[in-house]
Amino acid sequence: MDRDKILLTPGPLTTTLRTKLAMLKDWGSWDADFNAVTASVRKSLLAVVHGAGSHVVVPLQGSGTFSVEAAVATVVPRDGHVLVLDNGAYCKRAARLTSLMGRRCTLMPFDESQPVSPMAVADKLGADPSVTHVILIHCETGAGVLNPLREIADLCEKHGKGLIVDAMSSFGALDIDARETRFDALVAASGKCLEGVPGMGFVVIRKAILEACAGNSQSLAMDLVDQYIYMEKTTQWRFTPPTHVVVALHEAIAQFEAEGGQPARLARYTRNCETLVRGMAALGFKPFLDAAVQAPIIVTFHAPADPRYDFTAFYAAARARGFILYPGKLTTVDTFRVGCIGAIGPHEMEQAVHAIALTLQDMGIASGAPAS
Numbered sequence: 593m594d595r596d597k598i599l600l601t602p603g604p605l606t607t608t609l610r611t612k613l614a615m616l617k618d619w620g621s622w623d624a625d626f627n628a629v630t631a632s633v634r635k636s637l638l639a640v641v642h643g644a645g646s647h648v649v650v651p652l653q654g655s656g657t658f659s660v661e662a663a664v665a666t667v668v669p670r671d672g673h674v675l676v677l678d679n680g681a682y683c684k685r686a687a688r689l690t691s692l693m694g695r696r697c698t699l700m701p702f703d704e705s706q707p708v709s710p711m712a713v714a715d716k717l718g719a720d721p722s723v724t725h726v727i728l729i730h731c732e733t734g735a736g737v738l739n740p741l742r743e744i745a746d747l748c749e750k751h752g753k754g755l756i757v758d759a760m761s762s763f764g765a766l767d768i769d770a771r772e773t774r775f776d777a778l779v780a781a782s783g784k785c786l787e788g789v790p791g792m793g794f795v796v797i798r799k800a801i802l803e804a805c806a807g808n809s810q811s812l813a814m815d816l817v818d819q820y821i822y823m824e825k826t827t828q829w830r831f832t833p834p835t836h837v838v839v840a841l842h843e844a845i846a847q848f849e850a851e852g853g854q855p856a857r858l859a860r861y862t863r864n865c866e867t868l869v870r871g872m873a874a875l876g877f878k879p880f881l882d883a884a885v886q887a888p889i890i891v892t893f894h895a896p897a898d899p900r901y902d903f904t905a906f907y908a909a910a911r912a913r914g915f916i917l918y919p920g921k922l923t924t925v926d927t928f929r930v931g932c933i934g935a936i937g938p939h940e941m942e943q944a945v946h947a948i949a950l951t952l953q954d955m956g957i958a959s960g961a962p963a964s
């Protein structure tokens with residue numbers, strides 16, 4: 593049937609009809625109408641984290657990782673030393689791109705089922721004065737863990753370290769307040785909790801550090817200072833903008849604001865997450881994380897112990913019923929993931945659980961319970 597499947601994935605995700613319809617128009621990249629949309633989007637994004645006056649928003653073409661890479665290259669001097677707090681796959685990706693750009697990088701490993709420990713980070717920062725910057729992933733989408741942004745930001749401030757935050761899967765849903773939480777750069781993208789379509793990222797940069805960042809980046813296209821200066825001067829993007837993505841994000845932000853902004857989005861995602869976990873528990877499934885450290889963004893479930901379980905077949909059967917699941921990303925445990933974000937509510941989550949129940953029946957699996 594010609595009907596969109598529900599995406600239970602952490603981006604791209606299900607968008608509203610209004611957001612999709614916003615893309616049915618051509619825009620000139622130099623045109624004043626389009627540039628007004630860009631300006632409005634930048635202003636709204638800044639307001640989400642209460643950064644007016646103290647911070648700027650610099651958008652960048654590409655998927656979210658492009659913006660993480662651009663933020664590191666722009667903010668960290670070439671002789672800087674970055675400490676990556678590592679409790680999952682996206683942390684390892686941030687470390688890899690940092691090294692590839694020639695910055696010294698140290699990984700500080702943590703268990704992927706736990707938030708990073710501020711106490712351990714305090715010890716490390718006290719013991720190694722060569723560290724200049726810290727990278728924290730706010731919500732580690734690999735397992736779905738919520739990391740303690742405020743505590744790590746306070747530590748970085750206390751020890752005089754720069755902080756780069758990958759807030760890709762939390763921006764717009766979890767509370768981030770730039771008035772209280774000090775960061776140098778905070779990165780997110782169009783196609784996550786703001787419920788736009790994928791294709792652009794953006795970096796919230798603290799004004800106080802902006803000038804000193806000039807010349808850090810070894811990349812032309814990903815130099816955020818250059819992008820910022822050009823945009824301020826001309827109102828235009830430096831190179832061809834993803835016009836349809838920008839107007840879709842503009843429309844998605846209008847709906848975000850009408851819904852009640854970040855608190856309302858968090859409330860809806862929290863209901864989604866609760867509905868999912870409760871429904872799955874009734875089928876025997878067990879979440880990988882303790883509820884206390886679970887962000888309401890994406891839930892990792894243990895694979896069922898039943899020998900008839902196979903993710904590929906499970907995925908295909910759920911897909912045939914209209915729901916797109918996500919594979920697990922953990923190194924040691926067999927899991928799969930279900931996203932709670934996107935233009936969906938508890939009703940869709942109930943339907944998803946029902947589809948999964950029927951999928952288990954199809955596969956002859958009596959229970960989703962993992963090996964004990």
Ligand SMILES: *Cc1c(COP(=O)(O)O)cnc(C)c1O
Pocket residue numbers: 602603655656657658660682729731732733758760761781
């Ligand atoms: C989605 C995501 C990214 C960006 O991934 P892309 O595939 O480049 O969009 C980065 N970090 C986290 C934590 C994410 O969830």
